[in-house]
Amino acid sequence: MQIDDIPAYMAHVGAAARAASTTMAAASTAAKNAALDALARRLRSEGAALAQANALDIAAAQAAGLAVPLVDRLKLTPKVIDTVAEGCEQLAAMPDPVGEISDVKRRPSGISVGRMRVPLGVFGMIFESRPNVTIEAASLAIKSGNACILRGGSEAIHSNLALWRLVQAALSDAGLPPEAVQLVETTDRAAVGRLITMPEHVDVVIPRGGKSLIERISAEARVPVIKHLDGNCHVYVDAEVDLDLAVKVTDNAKTQKYSPCNAAESLLVHEQQAAAFLPRIGAVFVAKGVQMRCDEASRRLLAQLPGADVVAAQESDWSEEYLAPVISIKVVGSVDEAIAHVNRYGSHHTDAILTNHHPNAMRFLREVDSASVMVNASTRFADGFEYGLGAEIGISTDKFHARGPVGLEGLTSLKWVVLGQGEVRV
Numbered sequence: 001m002q003i004d005d006i007p008a009y010m011a012h013v014g015a016a017a018r019a020a021s022t023t024m025a026a027a028s029t030a031a032k033n034a035a036l037d038a039l040a041r042r043l044r045s046e047g048a049a050l051a052q053a054n055a056l057d058i059a060a061a062q063a064a065g066l067a068v069p070l071v072d073r074l075k076l077t078p079k080v081i082d083t084v085a086e087g088c089e090q091l092a093a094m095p096d097p098v099g100e101i102s103d104v105k106r107r108p109s110g111i112s113v114g115r116m117r118v119p120l121g122v123f124g125m126i127f128e129s130r131p132n133v134t135i136e137a138a139s140l141a142i143k144s145g146n147a148c149i150l151r152g153g154s155e156a157i158h159s160n161l162a163l164w165r166l167v168q169a170a171l172s173d174a175g176l177p178p179e180a181v182q183l184v185e186t187t188d189r190a191a192v193g194r195l196i197t198m199p200e201h202v203d204v205v206i207p208r209g210g211k212s213l214i215e216r217i218s219a220e221a222r223v224p225v226i227k228h229l230d231g232n233c234h235v236y237v238d239a240e241v242d243l244d245l246a247v248k249v250t251d252n253a254k255t256q257k258y259s260p261c262n263a264a265e266s267l268l269v270h271e272q273q274a275a276a277f278l279p280r281i282g283a284v285f286v287a288k289g290v291q292m293r294c295d296e297a298s299r300r301l302l303a304q305l306p307g308a309d310v311v312a313a314q315e316s317d318w319s320e321e322y323l324a325p326v327i328s329i330k331v332v333g334s335v336d337e338a339i340a341h342v343n344r345y346g347s348h349h350t351d352a353i354l355t356n357h358h359p360n361a362m363r364f365l366r367e368v369d370s371a372s373v374m375v376n377a378s379t380r381f382a383d384g385f386e387y388g389l390g391a392e393i394g395i396s397t398d399k400f401h402a403r404g405p406v407g408l409e410g411l412t413s414l415k416w417v418v419l420g421q422g423e424v425r426v
Helices: 006-026 029-045 047-063 068-074 078-093 132-143 154-173 190-195 211-220 243-255 271-287 296-302 315-319 335-345 358-367
Strands: 101-106 112-119 122-127 147-151 181-183 204-208 233-237 264-270 291-294 310-312 326-332 350-354 372-375 394-396 404-406 412-419
Touching: 006 112, 006 122, 006 147, 006 181, 006 190, 029 047, 029 078, 029 132, 029 154, 047 068, 047 078, 047 154, 068 154, 078 132, 122 132, 122 190, 132 147, 132 154, 132 181, 147 190, 154 181, 204 211, 204 394, 233 243, 233 335, 243 264, 243 271, 243 350, 264 271, 264 335, 271 296, 271 326, 291 296, 296 310, 296 326, 315 326, 315 335, 326 335, 335 350, 335 358, 350 358, 358 372
Parallel strands: 122 147, 122 204, 147 181, 233 264, 233 350, 264 326, 291 310, 291 326, 350 372
Antiparallel strands: 101 112, 112 412, 394 404
């Protein structure tokens, strides 16, 4: 197949994935687990070859002047390889969701009605930078009984190709079709346009990358999209709170790592705790070089700190995803005001309340309209691995079947099943 004929090439890839998906849906748990274990072994044994392929991408990225953080995301270090290999083994050890029948109820007519968990079919995954996503997506596809078509960023093409070949070999080792996991072998952006407009071959598309990529996919796709656009996550410090806990959790939520979508970008503080809490967390932010964009009440308390980088917040700051050492800060008068602010300006990703007041905690959990809502914990925990999903394919802020970190169950759907003994409707 000529890769330069993009429509024909993508149609070929799609047809092969659709055919493989039938086999994967019927594959035994033992075969899927064998493929995952084989993939883990191959990842660990092929470290030298993977490093050689990865070095080509690193050199090209540096020559192109890619920013240092972006170059770091490309690196397949031994630790990264071991982590994704371990992830494969963890998935192999997890229960298989496919074929599970639940909620069976006997009806007055005599039939029993329940629901069975089944694979989605074929999903397309479009991602940037991190080549480890190739293994994460492939391993989740295998365990969930799906086929997938992966399209990584051009900056990681050599690394992704090397990883993909190991996936195909592992599938063959287990007697499963290697076409169940395919990598788009061209960096031509036209391939993305075809992938997201092939409903005859692709059941769902999952973009994982920057906002511009996800906006493009959402606008142009002709198949359902599992996605989130922004990660404007909030931490709210309530009127009744353990201040030591609040400082520790807020610090972690903001500064443990600035670039992830689950890092805190906005801090809300009840007016009863502002004078006690803000100077303490402000000193932490000063020490770590975090700029604070403040409303007037918080600015008065924070501007007096030596070395503080404090500026007046603009309206746009309340909804901004910084992905940088910057945080917006606002003093609020009640939990009602905090909830209203989060629902108005947040991105429905992850938000946390820090409180000793159980009724306020329960209200926050019920009323904040986000995919993950937390009490007395860092927003950085919003992650498939941390939630016990084994791995995640991405985060969804939509409200259909997959919401929050998307793991095995998010890559399946439910169909109704009816069990009878010859009953007929009268």
